[in-house]
Amino acid sequence: MKQLTAATRARYFRRQLVDRIMGGLCIAAAGLGLVLLGMILWMLFSNGIAGFSLAVFTESMAQPGAGGGLANAIVGSLIQVGLGAMIGAPIGMMVGVYLSEVGKESKFAQVVRFVNDILLSAPSVLIGLFVYQIAVEPLGGFSGLAGALALAIIAMPIVARTTEDILRLVPQAYRDGAVALGSRENEVVRKVVLPAAFGGILTGVLLAVARIAGETAPLLFTSLGNTNWSTDLTQPMASLPIAIYRYAGSPYQEWVNLAWTGAMLITVGVLVLNILSRFSHAAVAGKQGG
């Protein structure tokens, strides 16, 4: 043994050293990620607090020096994101169900899956341009509806993808059991598979909402933004991302502060949604594990 040790030990140390160094680098990478998150959130909150007040929620955008808030932008965002999710999520779910329960590995399903993944990563600025061409130009004007449509197109593939993934986790025995009891195909899906995967699908929807709530580029060319209070879907509609974009570049400190507050509101809203979706996911995972 002792004769071997010199060379072996040296190699052993070298291997340990490499392992330690690489491990250290990985810890450093994780630390870097956390530091960046901290820095970005810090900038956001330290600036966002400056413009924060009750008026942000109760008043619409106003001229500089007249106070004003972001109420119209908040409501506009809620309407467009809500409508976008209401259009995009059900279609996305159906696509997910199709891929997981009906199409499976058929040629068409593979095409749909591939195309869905491309849509999932499609640049959102192009989605905005697309909706401008099909909904803004033909209708003769920018509208909240066009904005919601753009958001729906972005939400759809996200929901489709997460729905398919979660349905694949539903044990086959559930389906077999339901079929054995005489259920028809649509009943199996509606009454057994979907309820079992409810939490996971909700996660997907929430993630999609989180993603579209922060989108600026697709709204720029569709719902345009509005400085007044308006809930008319056929007219230009305000939204938080657009308000931020416009205010951040304005000369007036008040408006710049509001831009930061708006960014903070979106981030907080999206973070809360992400955490909520994680809880619902954990609840489902827990149920399945048990």
Add this chain to the structure above:
Amino acid sequence: MLMQLARRLISALAATALIAAPAMAQDMTGAGATFPAPIYSSWGEDYAKASGGRLNYQALGSGAGVTQIINRTVDFGASDSPVSPERLEKEQLLQFPAVIGAVVLIVNVPGVDGSKIRLTGEVLGEIYVGRVRLWNDPKITALNPTLKLPQIPISPAYRADSSGTTSVFTKYLSGVSPIFKERTGAGNAVAWRTGLGAPGNAGVAAAVKNIKGGIGYVEFAYAAENGMSALMLANGSGKFVAPSVPGFLEAASQADWANAKNLAAPMLNMPGDNSWPIVTSTYILVPKNPKDPARTQRVLKFFDWSFRNGTPAADRLHYIMLPPEVQDRVRQEWTKLSPGGQPLWPAN
């Protein structure tokens, strides 16, 4: 085929929404230039309090503003650049200036007070084409014999987004600097030969602040609001002037309004003791053959009210009112509006 289907589907959806939504009585809608948007909205809010008429102004950008009024989807369009007389004729539009704006230059030269720096249009043009690259270039030091300018590179900043501000600035430079005209030219967006683009006034200002040796152009309202010192430029008389509201007004008054077609009087590089060289007016477009003349008349009433009562808001937001004699010319122009033989101005 598919497209038609999609369009029809969307139209149907929109129609449903239209019925569902309460018909809002918008008294006036305007759309266009982003530069005057704060003052128009501000006047609109004050006007609503005074008369009850509501204005919905959408800052779409000048190009879109022109398109919207040509399509008659709004009551007035707003554009930072005047529309060509031929196009006004073809599209049956009347154009008038509404408010004056100025573009000023901010700098970041370490150890030097920016407001003491003097430049001519020629040198500025050479800076923006990359001919003059250092702050201690002989051409700059010759204009500033008393300043100790450091040997650091000049980093010109410009607007990344296409904008009326860029249009005015490049028009000015094209007029005073042959090399700029040849190499770059004028437009809402141009092919810059050097420097960097930042989004919006705030972006340009922050870029200048961040970069040693930076220079950038911003709207006067922006510089004034943020207490930035702007450098001095030579005007049409060769005098070095600092930007000031009297200087803008002087430039506006010097403009040849009498011979200006469609009230698009050029006011760049005007002579005078205080005239600031980069001054422009921003324009309003109304239809000569409106579908609903009453709505057009409302627009005229709104601007008439704003000309008479809008000074406090303009001062607060650092915009410049039209000189009174120009306001009268605008009202004179309005009398040309008489759709169906019914004159819209003076309104009763």
Add this chain to the structure above:
Amino acid sequence: MNTPIAERPLLGSRKIHAADTTFRISLHVAGALVVVVLLSILAIMFIGGKLAFDTFGLGFIWGTEWNPVTQVYGALPAITGTLVTAVLALCIAWPIGFGIAFFLTEICPEKLRTPLGVAIELLAAVPSIVYGMWGFFVLAPFMSEYVQPWLTNVFIWIPPIGDSFFWFTAPPIGVGMLTAALILAIMILPFIAATTRDVLLSTPQLLKDGAYAMGATRWEALTGVVIPAVRGSLFGAVFLGLGRALGETMAVVFVIGNAIRMPDSVMAPSATIASVVANSFPEAEPGTLDLAVLLGLGFILFVVSFGVLAVARVLLRQERMS
């Protein structure tokens, strides 16, 4: 995680019921809609941009001059900026994302894994405009003050390409392709980390146990056993990250410097297709060449993204098969 799915047909030879037929048809329609949307996007971009392709031909893709004043549009500067920033971002984000994934799966104490994983993923939840503002107000000054002078000093010996492209030498103005790449890297980092982590977790424990039994260190088990086993999936994660970087808009507008000309350095201001579209669109009038050019750019960007994602898909598929 892909647990095995049903291989057997759901219904065997049972007679298909009317309700099931409706059910199946509606699901097929939904699936078809996805394909229709994608094809319509491509078609609209192409039709809208046709004027640009007709006017400039292939010169629209290879032209280096972008001049709205003379109405000459060549997309090469924007294509270059798009590809350089996206690839650079990937080169920066991939090692770090991989490190985070390895940390989360092997090094991190069990209790901290979930919260740390959530924290890293939250980076993905911040709206992109916030990244842009952070990049502009925090990162860009840092770059101009420290990083760019340092890089210029360190890499000054690298010979330029021709007499115009000087790799890492540029006036320290803070914004440019390198800064944009850094911001993009931060934005795709959580994406790469999360995907890589899922891939690493899906490796059978047996493989790792075997390696440890042979006396391998954690790092050796990773490089010797795990990575060879999941190589394709790891590449797929990288390509998906690249796809996101190619199309990012708002953050890039703030930090790239928005100069639509061929860059003379990796640190020089440039532009990406997405940033050009976002900057120019509001002033582009319908029916003009200006608008056609932007839609044509959109088409090019779509084709590029399409290609990148197709490659990513193929690599992932290979892995799934094997």
